[in-house]
Amino acid sequence: MKTPFYEIHKALGAKIVNFHGWEMPLLYSGIVDEHINVRTSVGLFDVSHMGRFKIRGSTAYGCIQNLLTNDVSKLRDRQAVYSPMCNESGGIVDDIIAFRINMEDFLVVCNASNREKDLEWIVEHSQLAAVENVSDRIALLALQGPLAQHTLQKVVALDLDQLRPFEFAFAKIFGTECMISRTGYTGEDGFELFFDASKVEIWNRLMDAGSQFTIKPAGLGARDTLRLEAGLMLYGNDIDENTTPLEVPLKWAVKFEKDFIGKRALMNMQVTRKLVGFEVLEKRIPRRGNEVMVNGLKVGFVTSGSFSPTLKKPIGFCFVPIQVQIGQSIEVDIGGKLYKAKVTSTRFYRRK
Numbered sequence: 395m396k397t398p399f400y401e402i403h404k405a406l407g408a409k410i411v412n413f414h415g416w417e418m419p420l421l422y423s424g425i426v427d428e429h430i431n432v433r434t435s436v437g438l439f440d441v442s443h444m445g446r447f448k449i450r451g452s453t454a455y456g457c458i459q460n461l462l463t464n465d466v467s468k469l470r471d472r473q474a475v476y477s478p479m480c481n482e483s484g485g486i487v488d489d490i491i492a493f494r495i496n497m498e499d500f501l502v503v504c505n506a507s508n509r510e511k512d513l514e515w516i517v518e519h520s521q522l523a524a525v526e527n528v529s530d531r532i533a534l535l536a537l538q539g540p541l542a543q544h545t546l547q548k549v550v551a552l553d554l555d556q557l558r559p560f561e562f563a564f565a566k567i568f569g570t571e572c573m574i575s576r577t578g579y580t581g582e583d584g585f586e587l588f589f590d591a592s593k594v595e596i597w598n599r600l601m602d603a604g605s606q607f608t609i610k611p612a613g614l615g616a617r618d619t620l621r622l623e624a625g626l627m628l629y630g631n632d633i634d635e636n637t638t639p640l641e642v643p644l645k646w647a648v649k650f651e652k653d654f655i656g657k658r659a660l661m662n663m664q665v666t667r668k669l670v671g672f673e674v675l676e677k678r679i680p681r682r683g684n685e686v687m688v689n690g691l692k693v694g695f696v697t698s699g700s701f702s703p704t705l706k707k708p709i710g711f712c713f714v715p716i717q718v719q720i721g722q723s724i725e726v727d728i729g730g731k732l733y734k735a736k737v738t739s740t741r742f743y744r745r746k
Contacts, residue, residue: 397442398533398591402598406611414507416443418614425615429703432580432620436539436604437612438597441579441586445509446529449500453521458492458500461519463639463656465649469494474560474575477647478639479515480656484663485635488512489627489644491577493562501573501588503534505629519655533591537600538584538612538620540745545604546585550574554585568599579617581624581743619700622709625671625741631682632669632697632711641713642669643740667694667713670720671740674708678728680735685727686712693718696726702742709742 395416403410408419419440421428431437449457459466464477474493478486488508493501504512509529517525537546543554552565552574562575570593578584589596601609618628627633627642639648640663650661674680680699685692699710714724718737725732 395443397440398594399440399442399535399597402594403440403611408611408613411614413443413614416506418443419611421613421615422611425613425619426703428610428612428616429619431608431610432539432582432612432616433704434540436537436541436545436584436607436609437580437616438600438604438609439536439538439612439617440534440597441536442534442591443506444529444534445502445504445506445512445527446532446534446588447502447504447513447516448526448528449502449516449520449523450526451498451523454500454523455497457516457519457521457523458502459652460521460654461516462490462492463648463654463660465652466492466494467652471496472562474562474577476560478633478644479512480639480654480660481635482656482659484638484640484656484659486629486633486637486639486644487515487635489629489633493573493575501528507630531591532588533593533596535587535597535600536578536580536584537587537604538578538580538582540583541604541607541609542582542584545600545607545609546574548603549599568593568596570596579626580620581626582620582745618698619703622698622700622711623702623704623743625739625743628698638663638665640665641667666716668716668718669697669711669740670714670718671738671742672710672712672724672726672735673705673738673742674710674726674728675734675736677708678733679708680710680712680726680728680733684712686714687725687727687732688714688718688722693724704743709738711740 462477573588684696694713
């Protein structure tokens with residue numbers, strides 16, 4: 395499968411890889427170069443491979459509130475919320491962002507790998523709301539970095555200072571109606587732009603607008619290292635249906651004061667493991683699946699690992715017993731050899 399911007403990626407010389415059936419750009423100028431450019435300037439990502447569903451009707455609010463562990467009642471019109479979506483056992487079906495256009499009109503964005511599964515799950519629990527898959531009709535670009543607002547403000551009449559994090563608005567960009575949300579997956583300030591999938595020229599015009607800020611295209615490689623530094627979960631690596639929000643740093647998004655699918659299971663759960671961050675104290679990069687040892691005993695495994703371009707050292711996430719504390723020494727088996735590591739917060743980087 396290809397997004398509307400596939401030919402642009404090829405023309406830019408991107409290295410294309412298969413990502414859950416999608417032919418997506420892994421990198422253009424290089425993962426580290428693109429990563430640093432997003433941290434210091436602005437980068438443009440094609441994220442049109444992600445799923446987008448409209449949920450509408452008089453029961454739309456009840457449907458969303460029942461599906462998500464987070465509390466949709468806290469939203470006003472044109473606000474968004476991040477939330478796990480759990481099954482009856484408390485396992486994470488997906489982590490999504492729900493946008494409230496109004497009480498009878500929501501847009502849900504889900505992971506690319508879960509498009510079909512999520513659509514079936516939402517339809518099954520729709521409470522008679524109308525569920526429509528609009529993924530192929532709406533393109534999605536992410537403009538991320540400290541100069542993202544400067545870039546976007548050049549091409550939109552909307553005062554972006556009025557748009558707070560997880561708020562969105564509608565405005566025209568190059569004559570095309572867009573939904574502009576202050577959201578992203580990099581740990582930086584930035585925006586996600588939803589618009590008619592036929593308007594592919596918006597990519598090049600945004601690149602032109604950002605040229606004075608050294609804007610660069612960024613691929614899946616930089617997206618992964620950026621989100622890892624920012625402590626953001628990746629579905630399929632760090633979370634899945636065998637993982638609950640209470641075992642990973644998503645407890646804040648579980649609101650037990652309301653009802654939702656999986657609430658009973660989560661309330662009765664005895665949590666015995668947790669996801670933590672770690673940094674390897676030697677120059678070896680951990681990878682998903684590497685075994686984690688404490689005092690010579692295997693206690694868990696790495697879910698994500700990479701070299702941090704910002705911190706200049708190898709970092710990762712891993713599961714460990716609930717008793718393990720930040721600062722504690724662990725060992726990671728990389729290529730059959732044990733390397734010393736230190737447990738940390740999952741949040742390696744915070745924007746100043």
